Amino acid sequence: MKIVTAFTGIVVIVTEPLSADPAHFLLYLALVTAVVSVTRLPVTYLVRRLLLVSPFILMAALFYPLSVFISRKEFFAANQEAILTAGAAILMKSLLAVLLLVLLSSTERFHRLLMALRRLRVPAIITTVSALLYRYIFIIADEALKSSRARDSRTPGKLRTGRIGVIGNQVAVIFLRSWERSRIVYQSMLSRGFSGEFPDMVDMHLRTADIVFPLLFIALLIAVRLII
Amino acid sequence: MPAGIITENLSFSYSPGRRVLKSVSLEIHPGEKFGIIGPSGSGKSTLLLHLNGILRGEEGSVSIGGITVNSKNLPDIRRLVGLVFQNPDDQLFNPTVEEDIAFGPLNFGLSPEDARSRVSEALAMMNLTGFEKLTPHHLSMGERKRVALATVLSMNPEVLAFDEPFSNLDPSMVMQLMEILRGMESTQVIVSQSVLPVIALCSRTAILKDGKIVAVDEPRTLVRSRDLMESCGLDMSLYRNYCRDL
Numbered sequence: 021m022k023i024v025t026a027f028t029g030i031v032v033i034v035t036e037p038l039s040a041d042p043a044h045f046l047l048y049l050a051l052v053t054a055v056v057s058v059t060r061l062p063v064t065y066l067v068r069r070l071l072l073v074s075p076f077i078l079m080a081a082l083f084y085p086l087s088v089f090i091s092r093k094e095f096f097a098a099n100q101e102a103i104l105t106a107g108a109a110i111l112m113k114s115l116l117a118v119l120l121l122v123l124l125s126s127t128e129r130f131h132r133l134l135m136a137l138r139r140l141r142v143p144a145i146i147t148t149v150s151a152l153l154y155r156y157i158f159i160i161a162d163e164a165l166k167s168s169r170a171r172d173s174r175t176p177g178k179l180r181t182g183r184i185g186v187i188g189n190q191v192a193v194i195f196l197r198s199w200e201r202s203r204i205v206y207q208s209m210l211s212r213g214f215s216g217e218f219p220d221m222v223d224m225h226l227r228t229a230d231i232v233f234p235l236l237f238i239a240l241l242i243a244v245r246l247i248i
Numbered sequence: 249m250p251a252g253i254i255t256e257n258l259s260f261s262y263s264p265g266r267r268v269l270k271s272v273s274l275e276i277h278p279g280e281k282f283g284i285i286g287p288s289g290s291g292k293s294t295l296l297l298h299l300n301g302i303l304r305g306e307e308g309s310v311s312i313g314g315i316t317v318n319s320k321n322l323p324d325i326r327r328l329v330g331l332v333f334q335n336p337d338d339q340l341f342n343p344t345v346e347e348d349i350a351f352g353p354l355n356f357g358l359s360p361e362d363a364r365s366r367v368s369e370a371l372a373m374m375n376l377t378g379f380e381k382l383t384p385h386h387l388s389m390g391e392r393k394r395v396a397l398a399t400v401l402s403m404n405p406e407v408l409a410f411d412e413p414f415s416n417l418d419p420s421m422v423m424q425l426m427e428i429l430r431g432m433e434s435t436q437v438i439v440s441q442s443v444l445p446v447i448a449l450c451s452r453t454a455i456l457k458d459g460k461i462v463a464v465d466e467p468r469t470l471v472r473s474r475d476l477m478e479s480c481g482l483d484m485s486l487y488r489n490y491c492r493d494l
Contacts, residue, residue, distance in 0.1 A: 131343050155341050158385070162337075204338040211300045211331040212352035212403065213323060219354030221347065221363055 021226060023136050025234035026124040030117045032241045038106035045112035047244045052119055055237060059127050069122045070115070077118065081111035130154055135220050144217045151218050159205065160198045167194050250406040250435045251313025251328055252278040253299060258308035260294060268294045270459040271308065276452075278313075281429070281436045283446035283453035283467060287481030291459040292411075292439040293334070299409050299437065300331045312407060327356055330405030334412040336392035340384035345376070345395050348384055352403040363402075370398035374428070390421040397428070407435045414442040443482060447471060455480050 033048050056066065070077075085107040089096045096103060125133070131154075134147045167190050253276040260269040268291045276282045284292050297303040298310050301322045310317045312328050330352075333339045342348035349370050350363040358366065371377050374394040379387070384395055393413070400408065413429075414422050422442075426449055429436060440446050446453055447467040454464045457480045463470060471477060477484055 129343065131347070201338060204333065204335070205341050207297065207302050208331070208333050208339045209341065209351075210302055211326060211329075212399065213326050213355030214351075215323075215355065219351060219363075221350050221354055221360040 021230050021234050022124055022128055023133065023140065025238060026120045028238050029120050029241055032238070032245050033116050033120075034113050036109070036113065036245060038109045039102065040109060042105065042108065042112075044244055045109065045116070048116050048241065049112070051237065051240055051244070052116055052123075055123060056119075058233075059123060061123070061126055065126070066119070066122060069126075070118060073118050077111060077114040080114050081107050084110055132224075134218070136224065138218075138220060139224070148217060155205065156198065156202050159201050160194065163194045163197045163201065167197075250278050250433060252276055252280075252435060253407060253437065254311045255295075255298070256309050256311075258295070258298060258305040258310060260291075260298065260303060260305045262294075268459050269298075269305065272456075272459070272461055273308075274454060274461065274464070276435060276437060279433060279435055280452065281438065281450045283450035284437065284439045284456055285441065285443055285446055285453060285482060286456035288441070290456045290480075292456050295456065296331065296409050296411050296437065296439050299407065300329045301325045302331070323356070327403065328405060329407040329409060330400030330403055332397055332400050332408065332410045332413060334415060336389070336396035337385070339396040339399060340392060343383060344380065345371075345382050345384055345387075345398075346380040348395065349399050349402045352399060356403065366402040366404075367398075370402040373401055374398045389416050390418070390424075393417060393421070393425070397425075405434060407437065408432065409437045409439075411439050412441065413438060414440055414445045443467075443471065443484065444487065455482070457481075 029052075036044060036048075056063075085096075085103050088103050128136075131151070134151050134154075138144065138147050171186070171190060253274070255272050255274045258269055258272040259267060261267045272291075272295060284295065286292050294303065298305060298317070299312065301310075301317045304317065304319070312325055315321055315324060315328070317325050340348050342351060346364075346367050349367045350360075353363040353366045354360070367380065368377070371379060374397060376391065376394055376398065379391070379395065384392060387395065393416075397413075408429075410429075413425060417425065422445055426445055429438075429449060436450075438446060438450060450467055452464060453467040453470055455462045455470060455476070462480060463473070463476060471484055474484070
């Protein structure tokens with residue numbers, strides 16, 4: 021239900037016209053903020069995650085007005101306010117979409133999200149590749165940690181010479197080791213009957229609140245979009 | 249009655265011209281605890297991967313309980329043979345112990361309820377009851393080794409194949425694992441460089457060197473053949489000298 025709610029929310033917000041009243045976006049923001057307060061996620065945690073993607077959001081928001089300004093200066097001068105409003109709308113849409121995705125990924129464990137996606141009939145190849153990627157991220161991180169410890173144990177203070185060369189070699193070694201370990205992990209999966217799809221044993225029962233609150237949230241978003 | 253294993257003239261190479269297994273023929277009896285020892289790079293782990301059909305020989309054959317391993321019967325073979333990898337971190341890839349142990353049973357078509365009861369049984373056998381919801385990678389090495397074994401036991405395999413089960417374990421853990429293995433009725437193939445536990449546990453042992461079976465006999469008889477052991481990189485004089493002192 022969380023996945024359906026988040027993606028419905030994103031669709032409602034993203035399909036808002038660029039010329040929409042800015043008050044709409046403020047109402048969307050208020051609704052999403054209300055959900056944030058219910059989840060009790062620390063604000064600093066959300067801000068940190070938003071900061072990670074902020075360069076992309078800013079780029080998306082700035083590119084539209086900039087491209088009009090560069091290519092059609094007269095048109096820009098005549099419609100300056102509308103174009104800047106459109107830029108602000110892109111900024112708000114991206115921000116709210118990312119915020120909803122951060123909320124989704126932070127309030128549910130990744131493997132449960134994948135199981136839910138499978139039950140929503142998302143192609144198995146996508147969920148399986150995502151599950152493998154998720155697993156292999158930890159293998160790469162583990163290998164990177166070991167490699168860094170080995171380097172640091174033989175590095176008094178800072179690396180003096182050939183820093184880039186050393187890091188380049190290290191990345192290559194991490195890649196090769198991760199490749200090798202991933203291969204063995206896959207063999208281990210095969211040896212236990214893995215045939216391309218992760219089995220599913222988690223019970224997912226919907227309670228009344230699991231249905232009512234998401235539906236209310238979606239209804240309010242649609243009300244802002246269509247009625248207000 | 250657990251399944252037996254027969255390999256006949258099994259040969260395999262990872263790259264052309266470099267044979268890792270050279271015409272390996274072995275017969276392991278049903279219910280037997282069989283050791284395979286040999287120096288690093290002798291092909292022990294490669295041989296083990298053939299028992300489960302992960303690798304398939306270029307020449308020769310492997311049969312488990314009378315079923316010759318081929319691409320069509322891999323699910324049956326993998327149900328029969330449980331493979332325990334050397335490094336538990338390679339074996340444990342799910343977010344919780346319960347899901348990792350249930351992975352095999354669910355893949356073989358058991359219902360979630362049946363898989364859960366298999367998880368409980370396997371954890372109880374490994375003295376790990378209560379570990380269901382823990383994250384495998386937060387456990388100690390000894391616990392991870394036992395969880396890795398539980399992931400295979402939950403499939404009720406007739407053959408258990410272990411790759412270096414005693415590595416990275418402290419002496420008390422080695423003893424504990426040996427007791428667990430001793431108590432199991434399944435056919436067991438134990439690949440190890442730790443010769444002493446193999447002597448204590450196995451009724452017969454093969455020495456593998458450069459991809460060839462050099463000798464098959466009772467482990468004590470093999471260990472007494474000092475020249476043979478030394479020529480295979482399995483010199484036991486260090487143990488002998490220290491044991492004498494102790």
